[in-house]
Amino acid sequence: MGPEWINPYHLQVASFAFINVILGVSIYVTLATGQLSLGNAGFMGIGAYAAALLSTRYGCPIPAGIVLGGLFAGIAGILVGIPSLRLSGVYLAIATLGSGEVLRAVLVNWESLTGGAVGIAAIPQMGRVLLSRAREAGFAPESIGLRNNQFIGISVFLILFVCAFLAVLFFLRLGRTRVGRAYAAIKLDEKAAEAAGIPVTYYKVLAFSQGAMLAGFAGALYAHTTSFVSPSDFTYHRAVEILVFAVFGGSEHLLGPVFGAAFLTMLPEALRSVSDYRDILYGILLVLTMVFRPQGVLDPPLLRGFARFRRKGKA
Amino acid sequence: MFLEQLVNGVTLGSIYAIVALGYTLVFGVLDIINMAHGEIFMFGAFVGMLIVSKAGAPLPVAFLGAIVVTGAMGLLLERFALRPLRKAPGVSNLSSLISTIGVSILLENVAQKVFGAGNHLFETPFAEIRFRVGGVTVYLVQALILFVSLALMTGLALWLARTRTGRALRATAENLATAGLLGVDTNLMITATVVIASAMGGVAGVLVGMAFNYINNQIGLSMGLKGLAIIIFGGMGSVYGAMAGGLILGIAETLVVAYGDSGYRDSIAFLTIIVVLLIRPQGLFGQAAPGMRR
Numbered sequence: 001m002g003p004e005w006i007n008p009y010h011l012q013v014a015s016f017a018f019i020n021v022i023l024g025v026s027i028y029v030t031l032a033t034g035q036l037s038l039g040n041a042g043f044m045g046i047g048a049y050a051a052a053l054l055s056t057r058y059g060c061p062i063p064a065g066i067v068l069g070g071l072f073a074g075i076a077g078i079l080v081g082i083p084s085l086r087l088s089g090v091y092l093a094i095a096t097l098g099s100g101e102v103l104r105a106v107l108v109n110w111e112s113l114t115g116g117a118v119g120i121a122a123i124p125q126m127g128r129v130l131l132s133r134a135r136e137a138g139f140a141p142e143s144i145g146l147r148n149n150q151f152i153g154i155s156v157f158l159i160l161f162v163c164a165f166l167a168v169l170f171f172l173r174l175g176r177t178r179v180g181r182a183y184a185a186i187k188l189d190e191k192a193a194e195a196a197g198i199p200v201t202y203y204k205v206l207a208f209s210q211g212a213m214l215a216g217f218a219g220a221l222y223a224h225t226t227s228f229v230s231p232s233d234f235t236y237h238r239a240v241e242i243l244v245f246a247v248f249g250g251s252e253h254l255l256g257p258v259f260g261a262a263f264l265t266m267l268p269e270a271l272r273s274v275s276d277y278r279d280i281l282y283g284i285l286l287v288l289t290m291v292f293r294p295q296g297v298l299d300p301p302l303l304r305g306f307a308r309f310r311r312k313g314k315a
Numbered sequence: 316m317f318l319e320q321l322v323n324g325v326t327l328g329s330i331y332a333i334v335a336l337g338y339t340l341v342f343g344v345l346d347i348i349n350m351a352h353g354e355i356f357m358f359g360a361f362v363g364m365l366i367v368s369k370a371g372a373p374l375p376v377a378f379l380g381a382i383v384v385t386g387a388m389g390l391l392l393e394r395f396a397l398r399p400l401r402k403a404p405g406v407s408n409l410s411s412l413i414s415t416i417g418v419s420i421l422l423e424n425v426a427q428k429v430f431g432a433g434n435h436l437f438e439t440p441f442a443e444i445r446f447r448v449g450g451v452t453v454y455l456v457q458a459l460i461l462f463v464s465l466a467l468m469t470g471l472a473l474w475l476a477r478t479r480t481g482r483a484l485r486a487t488a489e490n491l492a493t494a495g496l497l498g499v500d501t502n503l504m505i506t507a508t509v510v511i512a513s514a515m516g517g518v519a520g521v522l523v524g525m526a527f528n529y530i531n532n533q534i535g536l537s538m539g540l541k542g543l544a545i546i547i548f549g550g551m552g553s554v555y556g557a558m559a560g561g562l563i564l565g566i567a568e569t570l571v572v573a574y575g576d577s578g579y580r581d582s583i584a585f586l587t588i589i590v591v592l593l594i595r596p597q598g599l600f601g602q603a604a605p606g607m608r609r
Binding site: 036083090091093094095097099101102105106109237243247279280286287290294 | 399409412413414416421422423425544547581584585592593
């Protein structure tokens with residue numbers, strides 16, 4: 001029953017890759033103004049917990065919960081962003097890392113709301129909800145030759161693909177607008193940007209909260225994909241993982257973190273023997289990238305090279 | 316009761332102070348935050364555990380072993396993760412932050428592969444010996460920790476202030492290029508700083524093993540984050556700030572656990588940083604410099 005090549009496990013890995021792509025974009029957006037935020041794991045946690053609580057406690061529909069989860073994280077981003085952005089460089093990195101850790105302590109200790117260290121289970125999984133809706137509407141996946149778990153896997157895959165695609169597209173386009181140019185100016189030289197009349201603080205807070213909102217959005221999607229969240233999903237290690245996506249993939253162009261997230265999520269699956277050593281590999285990769293290619297694998301000159309190559313091929 | 320808590324707090328705080336000194340030395344000289352310091356500290360604890368609990372050797376051997384191993388790790392860290400970045404053009408401070416984060420996850424996971432993820436007992440032969448000083452019960456271990464950390468801090472302060480190499484190190488911290496022109500071998504001073512800072516981390520690791528009786532591969536992360544909080548609190552690069560900040564955090568944490576909610580114990584450090592960064596960004600002992608944090 002069902003085409004055998006559609007493997008729910010592979011679909012799941014690909015789905016996580018899409019969530020990680022959104023996370024990669026989220027750290028890129030703040031990096032685009034030259035600020036390193038290590039708080040995105042915390043904002044991801046806010047989005048995930050908000051979506052999980054809205055659906056398990058208040059029966060909020062999943063799409064609304066996901067949007068609200070992103071918004072909550074965005075608001076938290078503004079609240080953390082306004083004071084933190086007096087800082088920059090390593091100070092900002094550590095302050096955001098600290099706020100992430102405080103948030104995690106709150107998640108662990110506020111048991112009546114968050115379920116403590118155990119977390120929240122039985123969050124509606126979007127694929128399963130979609131399946132039961134489809135069945136109510138009289139549609140059976142068998143009619144197009146799919147098993148139930150294949151249908152679930154494919155629908156989650158498609159939803160996350162669309163979400164990741166839209167996020168990447170939005171921020172690619174943003175780069176060519178007034179906002180995107182302001183970000184680039186601030187990254188190049190904050191003082192010069194200020195002298196040129198760009199409201200630096202406004203754009204920095206905007207970038208910071210956009211990154212937070214995107215991370216919260218990814219977190220909400222994560223909650224409805226795994227149907228289980230706990231504080232240990234949003235630790236320092238997650239913050240570092242998100243950082244690796246951007247640093248390895250390339251932090252000077254949006255497609256860098258996208259490539260980094262997709263590549264690093266798939267790689268351990270492709271090389272089964274190393275998946276045990278994934279974190280060790282991450283560590284070595286970070287050092288090697290910094291030593292040999294500090295701008296990451298993909299950088300604007302390389303991407304321009306690709307574009308030229310493609311044009312030549314067509315001509 | 317309160318006095319006993321105070322003794323506990325000072326013991327904990329003096330360990331924090333040594334960890335924070337490791338951060339502050341490296342920051343003072345190199346202007347970078349060594350995110351791998353916590354994991355080097357953790358390896359010091361494991362080396363001490365292997366020597367004391369597994370091999371049954373006396374405590375001084377454990378300190379020596381931890382110093383040798385963590386010092387060597389500092390040497391390798393400087394050679395392979397910091398020096399290549401120093402020579403490269405256009406590399407920002409964030410690059411070395413990220414590269415040391417890489418070393419930290421590498422070390423944490425190597426420790427997990429080698430030692431496992433569980434707790435290891437750190438047995439000291441005199442763990443139960445205690446005595447009473449004016450109505451306050453003090454464990455011998457606590458007295459020893461206090462003695463070692465005070466000796467270490469005094470030694471470091473004297474070395475920095477009085478000796479020729481200490482002066483060279485401070486000159487390097489003040490201005491790398493000028494110190495080089497004046498004949499200081501700055502590369503050597505930088506290596507020495509990272510090695511000394513790491514060895515202090517190793518000593519702190521053994522002390523933590525003695526104080527808590529168990530260690531695991533996660534202690535590097537939590538201690539490292541606290542060390543960061545302390546140097547921000549005390550003022551980046553300030554030696555006395557690290558000492559005072561460590562003591563204050565240790566006492567504050569102990570009192571919160573004794574009289575408040577123990578669940579938030581680990582958050583105190585971070586709430587402190589956030590508040591300090593907002594009110595007095597240069598830290599307790601840091602010198603205010605306009606635009607310094609920019």
